[in-house]
Amino acid sequence: MADITRLINQGLRLFRMYQRYSGGSGSRGAGSRGPRSAGTATPPTVAHDHGTSGTRRGTATSSPAGTADYPGDWTGPVHPQWDAHPDGKPDPGEIVWSWVPYEEDHSRGKDRPVLIVDRTQEWLLCVMLTSKDHDTATHDDPRYVDVGTGGWDRSGRPSEARIDRVIPVRPDAVRREGTVLDRAVFEAVAAELTSRR
Incomplete structure (x- = not known):
C-alpha cells in the first residue's frame, strides 16, 4: 500500500x-484565490507535495532539500489571524503537513502537521501539532492547547497545538494541505499564543 x-x-x-x-x-x-471560506471546515485535500515524502510517518530524517536554510525558531512578533481560503494555497487557519526540525537539532526533524497562525512576506508562521496528550489528572501543560480531531490525522486522534514554539515554514516546503481548522478553535489557540508572547 x-x-x-x-x-x-x-x-x-x-x-x-x-x-x-x-x-x-x-x-x-x-491572483487566483478562490471564494473565502465562511469558517466551516473543508474536507482534507491533497494540495501540494514538494520534496520527498516517502519516509515513514514519525521517523526522524535529515533536513530535506529546500529546508537547509532554516533560520531558527521565530522570535519576532506574531499576529494570529484566521484567513483560510479553499484555493490550495497555505493560509493562516489551515493545518498543513511540513518537515519540522527538532528544537535541539535543526538539521534533523520529521514530517508533521502544523497550524499556520500568521505569515510574513517570506514565511508561514506555524505551531506544530501533536497527538500526545499533555493534560493529565495531575498536570495541565500550559504550552499546549487542545484543537480536537480533524483530517490532518488519519487515525482520528485528538491533537494539541504547542504554542511556545513558532516555526517559520516556506510556502513551497508545505507537503500537503490537511484541513481548515474551525475558526473558534483557531481563535482559542491564537488567544493563548498571544498571551504567551
Whole structure:
C-alpha cells in the first residue's frame, strides 16, 4: 500500500511540474484565490507535495532539500489571524503537513502537521501539532492547547497545538494541505499564543 501511495504522489508531483512549466490551468497564479471560506471546515485535500515524502510517518530524517536554510525558531512578533481560503494555497487557519526540525537539532526533524497562525512576506508562521496528550489528572501543560480531531490525522486522534514554539515554514516546503481548522478553535489557540508572547 505504501508503494502505491508513493507512486501516486510521484505522479502528482510530475503532473504539477508539467502544469507549472507549461502554463497549464493547474499552475498557481498570484491572483487566483478562490471564494473565502465562511469558517466551516473543508474536507482534507491533497494540495501540494514538494520534496520527498516517502519516509515513514514519525521517523526522524535529515533536513530535506529546500529546508537547509532554516533560520531558527521565530522570535519576532506574531499576529494570529484566521484567513483560510479553499484555493490550495497555505493560509493562516489551515493545518498543513511540513518537515519540522527538532528544537535541539535543526538539521534533523520529521514530517508533521502544523497550524499556520500568521505569515510574513517570506514565511508561514506555524505551531506544530501533536497527538500526545499533555493534560493529565495531575498536570495541565500550559504550552499546549487542545484543537480536537480533524483530517490532518488519519487515525482520528485528538491533537494539541504547542504554542511556545513558532516555526517559520516556506510556502513551497508545505507537503500537503490537511484541513481548515474551525475558526473558534483557531481563535482559542491564537488567544493563548498571544498571551504567551
